[in-house]
Amino acid sequence: MADIEVAVDGRDERGPTKKRRRIVISCTECHRRKQKCDRELPCGNCRSRNKETSCFYEAGAPTAREHEAHAGLYSSEQNDDDETKQKSEPLSSVASSWGYAQSGGSSTLCFLQKIERASTADGEDALSNASAPGQASHQDTFAVREKYKGLIRLLPARMYIDQLTEIFFADLNWQYFLVEPQNFNELLEQWSNIPFRLLSSRGPEALAPDLKVFPALLFQIIATALLVLPKSLHESFESLKYAANMTFEDLAIDYSESSMSILSLLGTKSLSTTSIQTGFLRSSFLKYTANVTESWHQVGKTIRDAQELGMHRDSLDPKPKSNDVESVLLNQWQIEKRRHLYMMLGSWDIHMCLILGRPGSMNYRHGFPTLPIDARFTLASDRSKTPVIPREEGVDPPTSLTRNILLYKTMLPLRDVLDLEPEGPCPRDWSKVLKIQQSIMDIHDATPAAFRIENPDRQWDHLPELHWLHQARCLSEQMFHFTLVALHRPYIFHREESRLEVIKGSLGMLEMQKRMFEGLPPKSWKNWQLFYGSFDAVTLIASIYILFPYENAEFREIAVQHCHWTVERFATMKDMNPLAKSALGVLRAVVARLVKAVGNCAPSSSVSPPVDLLRHNSNTTTPTSTSKTFGSTPTSSVGMASIEGSFKGHSESVSSGAAIPSTAEDSTASIPTMMPSGWDVSQDANGFTSMAPYFPMADLIYKDLTVDQIDNAPPQTDSDSLLLGDSFMWQFEGGFGEDTVWQLLNQHQPSGNESG
Structure with a gap:
């Protein structure tokens, strides 16, 4: 008993035994x-x-x-049992x-x-x-935290961020409306209020998914804004440069790369809606800086990330966090935001496919999510208290989302155009082409009044927040013409009506480019949209008139005019637009050959075009009004009348062995006889059936299409100044094959004005 009492007394002296507390390593929800x-x-x-x-x-x-x-x-030392733990x-x-x-x-x-x-x-x-x-390993956690801190240190001060974001939202964001100003400002305030101690101790793991990726989005926004920084602000932002002879474009590229470093550091497990916005802005930035190939790859990667988040299925939309009204409304706006982003990714994907001749990243046969609602919303509205109410046409002012939905619907027929590509230049069922053309015309007829070129609704043009309406009208109309060009482009070497449609569509694109360029300040000349529409249109028009100089005489004068004006535009913005600079020599050589083939009928640049291109387009006959057929191929009566007139007017210029086909059935077999003398055409008996698909911009980017210029060659587009004996001294060079239009144009031996 004594021993027991001693033991008890000793335990009392040591005090009560402390209860061991297990470290809680799970989150509170999982622990509960x-x-x-x-x-x-x-x-x-x-x-x-x-x-x-x-x-x-x-x-x-x-x-x-x-x-x-x-x-x-x-x-420096670890216990031996660390690995077992x-x-x-x-x-x-x-x-x-x-x-x-x-x-x-x-x-x-x-x-x-x-x-x-x-x-x-x-x-x-x-x-x-x-x-x-x-x-x-544990070292990886520390490395990620330190790398993240090192990257966000590169962000400029809040004063510069506010100015650059204001430029971005005023001049650039309206084009695609990828970033909602209200949501962005909320995230910016949250980011600015994060204590440094939290970032230093726990790093990005302590932040919510959208906030974790927000610095990457911020880098992309300020990088894009620096590309269009007005000269009046250059001096104010000089302190951001950290190297000698550094340009603002160099600084913008640096910021954009920092953005992608953050996304790469966080990995795919930290994907969020903000990640998709960042990837999309990166694609746009690459286009602005003439990195079109890299932009195409970035679009594909961003689409995969969006699909990882379930944006491609309505069934994978996020659910409200609770059943209260505010959570339900916020969740609905979040769903609309996701659908808008995926819709714009789809628009870019299909557009770049038809421009670059490359496959897309979306398979539309697997379905597509519901389009976003063209909702009525103001920046002052509280989304937690505002339901998604559709905008009323003609009553509520249009928004950037209104324009984007129109843009997507205009490009919907391009899916069917892609499906026709495997059939080549001679599709089995020509009615498919006519059906697509009719759908394009129906969509164009349904254009909202605020975005029409003819008799538009201008009641909101005076609003400062809608300063972009003029450009939006031109871009929407240009996209309509592009869909027609993309539809008929594969058939220009085999079908007269397709050549007519491509000429009219290309002229419509050039007219819209001219109108838009006249209203843009020099800081906007970097816009890649000023390049792709003009370059493709000029090369297509010139190639058609050079290969088929006796067709479509009623459009020759205005075609040559617009080609000259396009060269002048490219020469004006070549120092600001890298794409225009790389394509200028090619355009000059193409236009010189066009002038030699049909004659120089272009006035000075101060003269306005005498022909209303839109009136020509409004007189375009639909596929149901025909006068001649090529198998099941209808031909426009207006176009055929003008073509026949041009044949009669130039019959004396055709060699005695050249027979003008009286019907369209004979046109394909008689193509070589319609060509001017001096051509060395190494084609088969069927004319151009073995000609490779024609993607001018893809050849410029992927095939390194350039012009072999002799030293001290004159910069004029006058064809006589570009002749060396009986051939052009400017030849096309690049990785294109022997079966391309460029090789055929290199073989062109001009022998005077063929058009007479």
Whole structure:
């Protein structure tokens, strides 16, 4: 008894035994639900339950990640049993890094997550097995945090950010409306209020998904704004430069690369809507800086990221965080934002396919999400209290979203144009082409009044926030003409009506480019839209008239005029637009050959065009009004009358062995006899059936299309100054093949004005 009393007395002297407290390493939601937590922020369980905002870790007790980082990074020695304490990574996280989709209810990753949750439902012992997915070591966590801090240090001061973002929203954002000003300002305020201690101790893991990626979006916005920085502000921003002879474009490229470094650092597991906005802005930035190939690749990658987030399916739309009205309304606006972004990605994808002759990243046969609602909304509205109400046409002013929906609908027929490509220049069923053309005309007839070229609704033109309406009208009309050109371009070497449609469509594009260029300040000359429409249109017009100089005489004069004006525009903006500079020599050589083929009928640049191109387009007959057929191919009666007139007017110029075909059935077989004397055409008996598809801009970018210029060659486009004996001294060079138009034009041996 004495011994027992002594023992008791000794225990009392030592005091009560302290209860050991297990370190809580899971988030509060997983700890409460007794689920395994992957310890991300937000974790996988909270993301799957749409509880991202409820996912946080206890501040009182250190998490296992902080404890391990401190022990692994700041101590030179580790205990022998450290490796035994490190548990294996959850199989669902490993599967995610292997590429399995994180969205959708029937994916392999979803089943693995359900199995793991079921296996740990009875207790919390398995919580200690969780580790941060995608992190191979503690050093990686520290490296990510320090790298992230190093990148965000490159952001300029808030004073410069405010000025550059104002330029971006005023001059650039209206084109695609990728960034909503209200949402951006909210994120900017949240970012500005983040304490440095949080970034220094926990890094990006402590931030919400959108806020984590926000610096990348901010870098892209200020980089794009620097490209159009007015000269009056150059002196104010000189302090941002950190190297001698550095230009603002160099600084913009640096900022844009920093943006992509942040996205690469965070990886695909940190994807959010802000990530898609950033990737999209990066594509636009690459186009502005003449990196079209890189822009095409970036669009494809951004589409994949959007599909990873489930933007391609209505069934994968996010759910409200709660059942209260504010959460439901905010969630609905978030859905509209996702659908708008994916719609614009689809527009860019199909457009670049038809320009560059490259495959797209979207398979439209798998379906497409619902288009966003053209909603009535003002910047002063509170989205948590504002429902998504459709805008009333003619009553509510148009928005950038109104223009984007019109742009997408205008390009819808291009999907069917892509489906016709495998059939080549001679489709089996020509009625498919006519059906697509009719759908293009129907969509154009349904253009909202505010965006029409003819008799537009101008009641909102005076509003400062709608200063872009004039440009939007020109761009919308230009896109309509482009769809017609893209539809008929594969058939210009085989069908007269297709050549007529391409000429009229190209002239319509050039007219819209001319109108838009006249109203733009020099800082906007970098816009790639001023390049692609003009370059493709001029090369197509010139090639058609050079190869078929006796057709479409009623459009020759205005065609040569617009070609000359386009060369002048490119020469004016070549120092600001790298694409225009690279294409100027090609355009001069093409226009010189056109002038030699049909005669120089262009006045000075101060003379306005005498022909109303839109009136020509309004008189274009639909596929149902025909006078002659090529098999099942109808031909415009107006076009055929003018073509026949041009044949009669130039019959004396045709050699005695050249027979003008009286019917369209004979036109393909008689193409070589219609060509001027002096041509060396190495084609088969059927004319141009073996000619490669014609994508002028793709040849310029991918085939390095240039002009072999002799030293001290004159810059004029006058064909006589470009002749060396009986051939042109400017020859096309590049990686194009022998079956291309460029090789055919190199063989052209002019022998005087063929048009007479």
